[in-house]
Amino acid sequence: xxxxxxxxLRGVRTYFFDKRGLxxxxxRHEGGAVHAVDGVDLDIPRGQIVGLVGESGSGKTTxxxxxxxxxxxxAGDVLFDGRDLGRASRAELRRLRxxxxxxxxxxxxxxxxxxxxxxLLSEPYRIHRIPPEERSxxxxxxxxxxxxxxIASHFPHQLSGGQARRVGIARALALHPEFVVADEPTxxxxxxxxxxxxxxxxxxxxxxxxxxxxxxxxxxxVGYLADTIxxxxxxxxxxxxxxxxxxxSPAHPYTQALLSALPEPGDGRVERRLVLPGEIPSPRTPPDxxxxxxxxxxxxxxxxxxxxxxxxxEPDHLVACHFWxxxxxxxxxx
Amino acid sequence: MNEPLLSVEGLDVVYRTRGRRLPAIxxxxxxxxxxxxxxxxxxxxxxxxxLGLALxxxxxxxxxxxxxxLRFRGRDIAAxxxxxxxxxxxxxxxxxxxxxxxxxxxxxxxGAQLRDALRAHDRGPARDRRGRxxxxxxxxxxxxxxxxxxxxxxxxxxxxxxxxxIAMALLLEPALLVADEPTxxxxxxxxxxxxxxxxxxxxxxxxxxxxxxxxxxxxxxICDRAVxxxxxRAVEEGDIRAxxxEARHPYTQALLASIPSWRRRGExxxxxxxxxxxxxDLPPACAFADRCPHARAVCREQAPRxxxxxxxxxxxxxxxxxxxxxxxxxxxATQAGVR
Numbered sequence: 126x127x128x129x130x131x132x133x134l135r136g137v138r139t140y141f142f143d144k145r146g147l148x149x150x151x152x153r154h155e156g157g158a159v160h161a162v163d164g165v166d167l168d169i170p171r172g173q174i175v176g177l178v179g180e181s182g183s184g185k186t187t188x189x190x191x192x193x194x195x196x197x198x199x200a201g202d203v204l205f206d207g208r209d210l211g212r213a214s215r216a217e218l219r220r221l222r223x224x225x226x227x228x229x230x231x232x233x234x235x236x237x238x239x240x241x242x243x244x245l246l247s248e249p250y251r252i253h254r255i256p257p258e259e260r261s262x263x264x265x266x267x268x269x270x271x272x273x274x275x276i277a278s279h280f281p282h283q284l285s286g287g288q289a290r291r292v293g294i295a296r297a298l299a300l301h302p303e304f305v306v307a308d309e310p311t312x313x314x315x316x317x318x319x320x321x322x323x324x325x326x327x328x329x330x331x332x333x334x335x336x337x338x339x340x341x342x343x344x345x346x347v348g349y350l351a352d353t354i355x356x357x358x359x360x361x362x363x364x365x366x367x368x369x370x371x372x373x374s375p376a377h378p379y380t381q382a383l384l385s386a387l388p389e390p391g392d393g394r395v396e397r398r399l400v401l402p403g404e405i406p407s408p409r410t411p412p413d414x415x416x417x418x419x420x421x422x423x424x425x426x427x428x429x430x431x432x433x434x435x436x437x438x439e440p441d442h443l444v445a446c447h448f449w450x451x452x453x454x455x456x457x458x459x
Numbered sequence: 460m461n462e463p464l465l466s467v468e469g470l471d472v473v474y475r476t477r478g479r480r481l482p483a484i485x486x487x488x489x490x491x492x493x494x495x496x497x498x499x500x501x502x503x504x505x506x507x508x509x510l511g512l513a514l515x516x517x518x519x520x521x522x523x524x525x526x527x528x529l530r531f532r533g534r535d536i537a538a539x540x541x542x543x544x545x546x547x548x549x550x551x552x553x554x555x556x557x558x559x560x561x562x563x564x565x566x567x568x569x570g571a572q573l574r575d576a577l578r579a580h581d582r583g584p585a586r587d588r589r590g591r592x593x594x595x596x597x598x599x600x601x602x603x604x605x606x607x608x609x610x611x612x613x614x615x616x617x618x619x620x621x622x623x624x625i626a627m628a629l630l631l632e633p634a635l636l637v638a639d640e641p642t643x644x645x646x647x648x649x650x651x652x653x654x655x656x657x658x659x660x661x662x663x664x665x666x667x668x669x670x671x672x673x674x675x676x677x678x679x680x681i682c683d684r685a686v687x688x689x690x691x692r693a694v695e696e697g698d699i700r701a702x703x704x705e706a707r708h709p710y711t712q713a714l715l716a717s718i719p720s721w722r723r724r725g726e727x728x729x730x731x732x733x734x735x736x737x738x739x740d741l742p743p744a745c746a747f748a749d750r751c752p753h754a755r756a757v758c759r760e761q762a763p764r765x766x767x768x769x770x771x772x773x774x775x776x777x778x779x780x781x782x783x784x785x786x787x788x789x790x791x792a793t794q795a796g797v798r
Contacts, residue, residue, distance in 0.1 A: 315503055320717035349724055383647055383648070386648070
């Protein structure tokens with residue numbers, strides 16, 4: 126595994142402010158801002174698949190949009206291949222953006238219904254004014270995502286969910302990026318179609334040497350795909366580590382709860398279940414101290430007062446929990 | 460075995476559309492015992508949601524129960540008149556849907572909607588209703604129920620709305636709850652809460668549940684038995700562990716092989732070639748034959764029968780010794796190779 130970092134996030138925060146503006150916020154003495162991403166440090170080594178897991182409201186999609194530049198961070202730095210995107214010139218930014226692409230969820234919503242597939246696939250070239258000799262043909266792109274060439278003349282509504290998703294992937298690959306962000310790559314697909322998309326994502330990594338950030342709420346998907354897993358809760362990463370370590374021995378109670386939701390057909394799965402009470406709080410008013418304390422079975426006084434920092438508990442494995450030792454001991458005891 | 464609570468026999472449901480008849484469900488049979496949780500599993504378009512609507516006789520205008528019987532406590536729902544239907548909906552069979560926002564009335568408070576349900580079935584004196592509603596909301600795990608009862612659906616979170624739906628369905632103490640993808644729109648931790656709630660309800664009230672879902676993982680979590688559907692037909696039924704351990708129908712096997720998990724890292728996931736056939740254009744014999752790695756000539760010539768002891772049937776020529784499968788030629792598709 127190469128340790129050379131392709132993408133590096135340093136203290137990234139992305140807030141959304143109310144339209145009512147600063148005056149109201151100051152007068153009410155509380156930030157009206159939605160703290161969607163609230164201080165994230167993450168390293169994505171070249172050639173790896175990093176899986177970012179979290180529930181709706183965790184900020185994972187905002188983080189993805191911040192990384193590819195669709196959303197400006199309120200604070201912090203996004204470094205791509207050593208270059209700080211916040212300090213890059215317009216021209217440089219344009220060149221860097223070509224190297225990082227996003228596969229959007231809901232392919233039917235992200236493909237213009239009035240364009241045929243061939244036009245959709247050459248659109249990135251028109252936008253980035255790529256000279257013809259540097260373009261891949263539509264046939265090549267379709268072949269790359271294992272679609273037959275006849276698809277080129279179809280409109281998006283003539284495609285199945287799985288085919289539309291592949292067209293979305295082909296479009297992201299048109300500019301020969303090194304880094305691809307895939308947001309919920311299997312959502313809305315039937316079992317068989319989503320298996321095919323996952324196989325494709327893996328094959329493309331081998332074939333094109335891609336680095337991925339895969340964002341999903343589905344732990345089965347990250348468990349299958351990712352080398353490294355990052356778990357996000359209410360704007361913060363609460364655990365990061367190699368996939369095998371996270372699955373074998375999760376150290377954060379939230380990770381534990383998510384993993385215990387995974388069905389393991391046929392064996393005694395009921396005993397391991399950890400059902401969390403309540404729901405994810407609003408990112409407008411995140412709880413003080415540890416953000417997870419309102420739902421955490423291990424929470425103590427300290428959790429309400431002091432926010433835990435990510436600490437390294439074994440090589441490449443970080444967790445933000447005051448009581449990770451107890452959490453782990455409890456998990457292995459049961 | 461006990462008398463089944465619900466017994467579906469040879470059900471055909473047809474949609475009339477553009478002058479044609481679309482066979483949404485064909486020859487479907489299964490039983491649900493009192494207190495049992497039966498899963499109905501399949502991909503989109505397999506007919507599982509149509510089944511839920513058919514059971515409550517809520518099919519759209521162009522839908523028709525074309526054949527078969529739907530016996531609930533021994534009486535055929537298909538033959539019910541309006542009044543009999545009204546009485547059975549709610550207190551006999553109740554339904555919860557995938558998306559609570561589209562099933563709750565946005566202009567009425569939670570309490571008002573639940574009160575309507577009680578009033579429609581004339582249960583108990585009017586002055587007790589509010590107390591009973593609040594108690595039911597508490598039972599399904601809604602905190603501050605006395606306050607939330609006066610809220611409108613949009614003021615509640617997704618998880619709370621799904622709980623309101625469940626409370627509404629349970630208010631009349633139905634013997635059978637039909638749950639159509641009840642957790643699909645929810646996050647994992649909320650999904651776990653709702654599944655736990657359904658398990659508790661079955662334990663405390665003995666409610667039987669028909670759990671309709673595309674998610675084999677969730678089905679394995681909560682169901683005792685399951686029926687796997689493909690293109691409007693049941694292809695296999697069985698005890699949930701048996702289905703996961705030794706699925707018999709090639710379609711069930713393929714579905715299971717397609718589920719990703721961390722235990723399968725490094726493996727290629729199974730994917731089924733081709734697409735689910737259009738109901739307008741179903742293969743004449745076995746509906747799965749064009750996608751099946753084991754298909755032989757007989758699979759394209761003759762429809763497979765649904766055979767086996769009740770509760771363990773399978774619809775596949777491989778398991779029908781009289782079908783001539785073993786002596787049949789391998790089909791062209793099989794020879795072409797399977798990925």
